[in-house]
Amino acid sequence: MLIARAPVRVSFFGGGTDLPAYYERFGGTVLSTAINKHFYVVLGHAEGAVQVSSADYRTFFRRSELTPCEWDDDLRLPKAILDHFHIYDGLSIFLASEVPPGTGLGSSGAVTVAIVKALATSLAQPAEASEVAKIACEVDIGQLDQAVGKQDQYASAFGGLNLIEFSDDSVQVKSIELPLPLLLALERRVLLFFTGTARRSSSILSEQRAKISSNEGETLAALHEIKALAYQAQELLEAGKLDDFGRLLHQGWEAKKRASQGATNPEIDRLYEIARSAGALGGKIAGAGGGGFLTVFAEEGRQEEITSRLEGEGLFSMNFGFESRGATVLLNAMGTA
Numbered sequence: 001m002l003i004a005r006a007p008v009r010v011s012f013f014g015g016g017t018d019l020p021a022y023y024e025r026f027g028g029t030v031l032s033t034a035i036n037k038h039f040y041v042v043l044g045h046a047e048g049a050v051q052v053s054s055a056d057y058r059t060f061f062r063r064s065e066l067t068p069c070e071w072d073d074d075l076r077l078p079k080a081i082l083d084h085f086h087i088y089d090g091l092s093i094f095l096a097s098e099v100p101p102g103t104g105l106g107s108s109g110a111v112t113v114a115i116v117k118a119l120a121t122s123l124a125q126p127a128e129a130s131e132v133a134k135i136a137c138e139v140d141i142g143q144l145d146q147a148v149g150k151q152d153q154y155a156s157a158f159g160g161l162n163l164i165e166f167s168d169d170s171v172q173v174k175s176i177e178l179p180l181p182l183l184l185a186l187e188r189r190v191l192l193f194f195t196g197t198a199r200r201s202s203s204i205l206s207e208q209r210a211k212i213s214s215n216e217g218e219t220l221a222a223l224h225e226i227k228a229l230a231y232q233a234q235e236l237l238e239a240g241k242l243d244d245f246g247r248l249l250h251q252g253w254e255a256k257k258r259a260s261q262g263a264t265n266p267e268i269d270r271l272y273e274i275a276r277s278a279g280a281l282g283g284k285i286a287g288a289g290g291g292g293f294l295t296v297f298a299e300e301g302r303q304e305e306i307t308s309r310l311e312g313e314g315l316f317s318m319n320f321g322f323e324s325r326g327a328t329v330l331l332n333a334m335g336t337a
Contacts, residue, residue: 002043002122002334006114006327007034008105009155010190010286010295013230013252016223016259018149018166020141021212026223028166029230030151031176034159034323037098039110041118043334046092052078055096063088077108080143081115084135085123093118103194104286104293109152112136117157117327122334129326133157133171147209159326163234182240187322189242189298191306193315195268197291208260222259226252246281246297253284268294271313278302278309293318 009032017028051062057074078093093115101107113136120127120135136153140146150171154164158173161183165172178186211219229252236245253272257263264272268285271294275283279302286293294315298306307317 001331002118002329003040003331004043004114004118004121004327004329005038005040006110006117006156007159007323007325008037008039008099008107008110009034009152010105010192011151011155012249012284012295013233014164014226015151015256016149016208017227017230018151018164019147019209019212020149021209022223023150023166024168026227028149029227030155030164030166031162031230031233032151032155032164033161034155034326035105035320036323037105037318037320038323039097039099039107039114039156040095041114042094042096043118043122044092044094045090045334048089050082050088050091050093052082052093053095054078055094056101076144077111077139078115080139081112081119084139084143085119085125087119091122102292104291106152106155108146108148109136109140110156112140113153113156113327117329121329121332127329129157129159129173130171132327157326160324161237161322163230176234176237178237182237182242183322185300186237186242186245188303189246189300191296191298191303192286192318192320193271193294193296193307193310194318195271195285195291195294195315207262211260219259222255225255226259229255243281243299246299249282249284249295249297250276251282253282256284271310271315274309274313275306278306280306 011032014030018030022028049062049064052075053060059074061075097107099105099107113132116132116135117127133154137150140148150166154171154173161176163174229248233245233248272283275296279299280296281299283296286295296306
């Protein structure tokens with residue numbers, strides 16, 4: 001048996017600039033943190049077959065033919081990764097997450113990273129963070145041609161609070177080192193609320209990718225602003241200016257809405273304004289937008305008021321902490337019977 005896990009993330013600034021259509025021309029930058037909600041992979045032996053079961057999708061796949069799988073259902077991602085490693089026999093995979101899919105916390109990237117980490121380790125292949133993230137992106141963007149960027153895979157593989165820079169030929173992950181009291185204060189002021197709706201980010205990101213490729217002026221201007229804000233946010237964090245960081249988050253949300261029409265809707269806007277009236281300095285919908293988790297940055301001392309108001313609107317608050325570790329193997333006993 002082998003057990004591996006990879007964290008999901010909260011993205012503060014730069015989302016959208018990690019799309020190849022953008023960073024290959026302009027360079028992209030994202031500021032994000034991993035959090036202690038994880039995606040788990042359990043590997044075991046399966047005589048004469050390969051099989052995959054998912055707790056999240058409540059689905060099961062088993063194949064005994066020693067040939068590549070069809071990538072045509074909810075398990076297309078693990079099937080594609082199995083094909084990448086040329087594994088067609090003798091393995092069972094069980095998948096489970098602490099966060100439901102489609103909620104904007106980068107769960108799909110964490111899925112890919114966790115499976116790649118587990119399979120590479122089981123095959124005694126290189127499994128350091130940079131290699132795992134690179135393979136995860138090759139599967140997500142190259143093999144499956146998904147309309148996604150690279151931030152989720154790198155955030156999940158490396159863990160921690162990072163500024164991640166993307167170019168056409170490299171990715172640089174720069175850890176943001178804060179004194180522990182400041183890091184804990186930042187963690188305390190970031191609140192997450194599940195709106196009760198999940199969504200597929202692919203349609204939103206496909207729209208954004210098309211606008212970038214066609215040089216749509218408003219979208220490009222908004223993404224340029226979003227990228228610049230990531231660097232400003234890094235400076236504010238390192239200077240300990242958390243209130244200014246929160247206000248900058250609001251500015252970033254306004255730019256994100258200009259970059260993509262699908263980022264918000266009237267209900268999200270209403271909930272965000274309720275949070276602002278209760279003491280939120282800034283916030284955003286996690287991920288591409290449209291649903292999932294509402295990220296709120298609270299003024300110090302206003303966390304309980306914000307939580308009470310939003311829970312009164314039917315939202316669910318999620319307790320979490322920042323996660324310093326990226327993809328990790330918790331147990332490796334694949335060599336034992």
